[in-house]
Amino acid sequence: MTQEKLEALKQELYYLRTERADEVNNKLKEARSFGDLSENSEYDEAKNEQGKLYSRIHELDNILENAVIVSESELPTDRVGVGSRVLLQYGDDEPEWVLVVGSQEADPWAGKISDESPLGRAIMDGKPGQTVSFLSPAGVQECTILEIQ
Numbered sequence: 815m816t817q818e819k820l821e822a823l824k825q826e827l828y829y830l831r832t833e834r835a836d837e838v839n840n841k842l843k844e845a846r847s848f849g850d851l852s853e854n855s856e857y858d859e860a861k862n863e864q865g866k867l868y869s870r871i872h873e874l875d876n877i878l879e880n881a882v883i884v885s886e887s888e889l890p891t892d893r894v895g896v897g898s899r900v901l902l903q904y905g906d907d908e909p910e911w912v913l914v915v916g917s918q919e920a921d922p923w924a925g926k927i928s929d930e931s932p933l934g935r936a937i938m939d940g941k942p943g944q945t946v947s948f949l950s951p952a953g954v955q956e957c958t959i960l961e962i963q
Contacts (some may be wrong), residue, residue, distance in 0.1 A: 815881055815882070815883065815884065815915070815916045815918055815919060816883070816884060816897070816915070816919065817883055818849075819916075819918060819919050820878070820881055820883060821954075821962045823874055823878060823918070824878065826874060826889050827871065827874040827875070827878065830867060830870060830871050830874070831871060832898065833866065834854065838860065838867050839861050839864075839867070839883060841856075841859075841860040842857070842860045842864065844855035844856070844860075847862045849891075850881070863908055868893060878882070884896050884897040891962050891963060892941060892962070893939050893962070894914060894937045894938055894939060894940045894941075894959065894962055895938065895940050896914055896915065896916055896929050897912065897913075897914065897915070897963065898913070898914050898962050899911055899912070899962070899963040900911050900913075900914060900937060900940075900959060900961070900962055900963075901957060901959070901960040901961040901962075902937070902955060902957045902958070902960065903958045903960050904955065904956070904957045906958075909960055910925070911925060912926070912927050912933075913925055913926045913927070913929060914923050914928075914929050914937070915927070915928060915929070916928065916929060917929070917930050928957060932948040932949050933948050933949060933950070933957075935948070936948035936957075937957075937959060940959045941959065941962075942959055942960060942961055942962060943958070943960075944958070944959050944961065945957070945958045946958075946959070
């Protein structure tokens with residue numbers, strides 16, 4: 815992942831552990847004050863929220879623990895890898911640039927494709943001039959790698 819994404823995830827984790835955790839704990843305290851917990855929907859909702867919070871914190875801890883930062887200076891330009899900008903040609907359509915990113919940063923509408931997506935897997939380690947096939951919701955498609963930056 816990029817350094818920017820790593821910093822964003824660290825900020826999210828900090829927020830969840832501090833402000834958000836305090837908010838959820840306050841909701842739990844307030845719900846407990848309503849009395850009988852067996853029929854207290856506010857308490858059940860607060861407990862569910864707490865579970866989701868702890869789950870996301872655990873997920874972020876794992877992501878950050880296993881994160882590999884990709885530096886632009888380390889990126890090869892002779893083959894596609896995470897962090898590569900790739901110019902793809904689909905048949906007679908206009909060529910389009912995509913950026914290959916890790917799954918946490920994927921945003922197909924912004925031209926950022928995951929290395930774990932069907933297209934991402936197909937072009938990984940590809941070289942300029944290589945044509946690859948991949949399965950999309952529309953069926954099997956082909957594209958040619960024109961350029962790598």
